[in-house]
Amino acid sequence: MKKTILSLLSVFILFTSFTIAHKFYVSVTNINYSEKTDALQITSRIFIDDLEALLQERYEITAGLGTKEESELADTYIEKYLKAKFVLELNEEGVSYDYIGKKYDNDVVIFYLELPNVGFEGLKSIGIQNDVLSDLYEEQKNLVHIKWKGKKKSFVLIRENNKGMLNL
DSSP: OHHHHHHHHHHHHHHHHTOOOOOOOEEEEEEEEETTTTEEEEEEEEEHHHHHHHHHHHHOOOOOTTSTTOOTTHHHHHHHHHHHHEEEEETTEEEOOEEEEEEEETTEEEEEEEEOOOOOTTOOEEEEEEOTTTTTOTTOEEEEEEEETTEEEEEEEBTTBOEEEEEO
């Protein structure tokens, strides 16, 4: 018994001594339906450094997000990227949403998006395709939470499985 415990302890020490900090690649998106405004209100959280790396790689701009030197082009390219990589469907038809803006919270950028005039009558499904950052990071996971009139559904979307749907 002592030998087994000693062996397990040795293996544990060996593995933990060579452990390096692993970076997680994740975004979190919340989609809520507002009955008051008949709109889908969307917030999405992404790590600033991951987004900056993406803007540099894809558009060759140094964004300087959250600094006094933030590029004037940052919002233009962020909106362009989000519209290409974050797709909404109502009743299996693509819809266009509005990019409202962004704010910073420590090392995270929070995006505000809105789809006005949803029209609850006749709505049967809400579909999401989220490829945000998965073109740059293979390990990227995009968590999506949808809340609609008491129904809640969550998805973990990855490069190989980038779509989710809430049937109403």
